[in-house]
Amino acid sequence: MNYQYLNADQLVDLLRTADHGKDFQVVDVRDDDFRGGNIPGAIRAPSEQRTDQSVEDLVQQLKDVPTVIFHCTLSQVRGPKAARIYADAMAKARQPDEQAAAAKTEDLGTAPSQDAAAAGAGVDFSPNPYLAQQRTDGAQEQQVYVLRDGFGGWQSLHKKDPLLVENFDATIWG
Known part of the structure; x- marks a missing residue:
């Protein structure tokens, strides 16, 4: 699996401590059921409007954001x-960069350092495990998550907090 699940309390931590749009980005893929509220700062990318081009555009738009939550x-x-789909497109877009970095390493006749190899071993020493890890080429490894229980679960927990839910309409969720 090329994504993991994120619990509501973990997203609350990100919303309260990290920079939305810089450290993480929420992507809301609801269609007509978007009405009734949303997570502040979320990008809307309706699933029924998804095309190969829209996915490529989203990958490009979020390429520097270390954590993306759908x-x-x-x-x-x-x-x-x-x-x-996003994680697959992201990996595909990153392949030319990784191939170029590997060719450059071969041209220089150097091998990755032990520190770089350890960084790629999946060891995470970050105090916030939801922020990205370093790849062996020095770039940030983007982490892709899915919000467990979706907006339905989110709004049931946080509908009264305007910092966590905006445009809430109780008649839709009642």
Whole structure:
């Protein structure tokens, strides 16, 4: 699997401590069910409007954001599918960069340092495990998540907090 699940309390921590749009980005893939509220700062990317080009554009737009979190209403179908498609497109877009870095290393006749190899071994010493890890080429490894229980679960926990839910309409969620 090329994404992981993120719990609501973990996203609350990010919203309260990290820079939205710089350290992380929430992507809402709901379609007509978007009405009734949303997570502040989320990018709207409706699943029914997804095309290869829109996915490539999103990858380009978020390439420097270390943590990307997808969700739909329940995060059972559309959110996970969007995360998988995005992560696959991100990996495909990154391949030419990795091939160029490998060719440059071969041209210089050098091998990656032990520190770089250890960094790529999946060891995370970050106090916040939801922020990206370093890749062996020195770039940030983007982490892709799906918000567990989607916006339905999110709004049931946080609908009264305007810092965590905006445009809330109780008649839709009642």
